[in-house]
Amino acid sequence: MTPQNPDSRARLGLRESATFDRTTIAAIQRAADTGIYDIRGWGAKRALPHFDDLLFLGASMSRYPLEGYRERCATDVVLGDRFAKHPLHLDIPVTIAGMSFGALSGPAKEALGRGASEVGTSTTTGDGGMTPEERGQSKTLVYQYLPSRYGMNPDDLRKADAIEIVLGQGAKPGGGGMLLGQKISERVAAMRTLPQGIDQRSACRHPDWTGPDDLTIKINELREITDWEKPIYVKVGASRVYYDVKLAVHAGADVVVVDGMQGGTAATQEVFIEHVGIPTLAAIPQAVQALQELGVHRPAAGGAADRKGVQLIVSGGIRNGADVAKALALGADAVGIGRLQGLALAAAGPEGVVHMLKLLENEVQCVLGNLGLTSYDQLGPEHIYMEPDTVNPPHKLSAFPLLEEGY
Amino acid sequence: MEQIVPATQFDLRDTPLRDVNAALHAPDLTGDFVVRHPAGAHNVAVGLDAPVTVTVDGHVGYYAAGMNQRADVVIHGNAGTGVAENMMSGTVWVKGDASQSAGATAHGGLLVIEGNAAARCGISMKGVDIVVGGSVGHMSAFMAQAGRLVVRGDAGEALGDSIYEARLYVRGDVASLGADCIAKPMDPEHHRELGELLKAAGFDDDDTSAYTRYGSARTLYHFHADNTSAY
């Protein structure tokens, strides 16, 4: 059938309304014309509660600030000291999130690795496996263990400094990866054992385990294979965060990564990006509550110096040092960044990556000093102002309103 | 003359699994090893990367011989979920039956299961060869990318769903084929390939013409809205 032309559409007398606004109508018309649903990258475009809804309560009478540039405040962080023989020690509480080789080019991954190494933090592989270039450039490299297992190689597992079991991503909790044909180059195809040029779907479910009991065994397998040396992270896309974090800790994770729905993605169905998952801001308090109830949230700061904690890395929509500091204040131990580094790289090349990471560190230090704190784990919810109801658990956007009643 | 060195014995009743696996990871390891009384333990002989033989005397739990490289592992019993998952090379030989996801995502080597294998045998396989003496459960060879799966018995529902370039050979009935998986003709090349696989697994006497080959119709390689009804 020939599509109706715009003029004849106008003659149909289409009029905008609040529900059917111009963009919605255009989307319907496009869908009818092509019969193809949208697959795209980037992340959610809709407005969501975000870090902008929080403000810091700077020092004044009741607290006094540190002298900026003189009194040092620490921003280093230890990740994965619960079971691993070799926990990671990062100089800044900002890590580079996993991005697939394929979605990112080899040089881009190398530049991220060099930049991260220069400022003392980690980078993460992604769907499609580890490249030698990336391993060469990143002093500290986290190896993702994904449902697709593309390029999954025990040699690389042993070469990694930590292992991240990926259950999902904030942009598409429950959704598998996608990489369209034009990105499946000869090298990418060979690493993934796939025909070149096909539109590739990654599995959304791990092929050899389902559920928390299996995950416990899987984590043990990875520990046995690597002789209990490496921290094991579990990454979840934010949806039922409170439960998922509890289960991940029970299964033996050293670090839990929670990626909110504002998180970036290389590609997925639009319907996932905009309608599945909960915002980063709503996710953090749920994760923190779960860790607190299990007694593994910043135990040292709480006075239990001998108890090992499980660290929380939060990602999804981090744009600047203020966002980092706010995530830490809500209870994260570190953040992960994806698109921010992509933008920095695109704007100013490899140098942009280093600039950006240093800026984030400086901004976090500024905030800490301004609040009169000497290390990030002193940052807490008492240092931020939030509109009532914005982030208190249970959040109004929580999938679990019953949390209030305890569990 | 070659020296005969007796096999090193581990007894899982009194040696912790962690010590056994650590010993099997020793640098430049050679020789023969026996693991006794596994009693269904998970993660037995995982992450090996040496030209050794490991004989496991009994049933094992999840992920036995997971990620194997170069070693020849024989399990005298049944194997739990994910036996030889992500194997890269070497052989894993199960004398009994295997549970779900046998040989999942394995990139190379040979996995022989003399008995039956449960669901998802060869899921996301990436180059491994798997020979199953009996039948396989549903969703076997799901998203299978490369390698060969031989089934001497029957296959459960949705065999080879969303399969890529792996080759499947089944002698018995297939309950149903998954999306984009079709029967394909047996050319001389395929008879030869199948014959070699059967021989490697000790089933030399099978008549290759009793088998049917299955593979990808390659209609799902490019996204289109019309394909959504295929899932």
Ligand SMILES: Cc1cc2nc3c(=O)[nH]c(=O)nc-3n(C[C@H](O)[C@H](O)[C@H](O)COP(=O)(O)O)c2cc1C
């Ligand atoms: C180009 C790109 C590729 C990505 N690839 C992966 C991946 O392979 N595995 C994964 O777990 N997450 C992947 N992600 C998600 C990031 O790890 C991270 O969760 C997300 O980008 C954080 O949100 P942000 O971009 O707002 O910082 C990818 C993100 C982008 C932008």
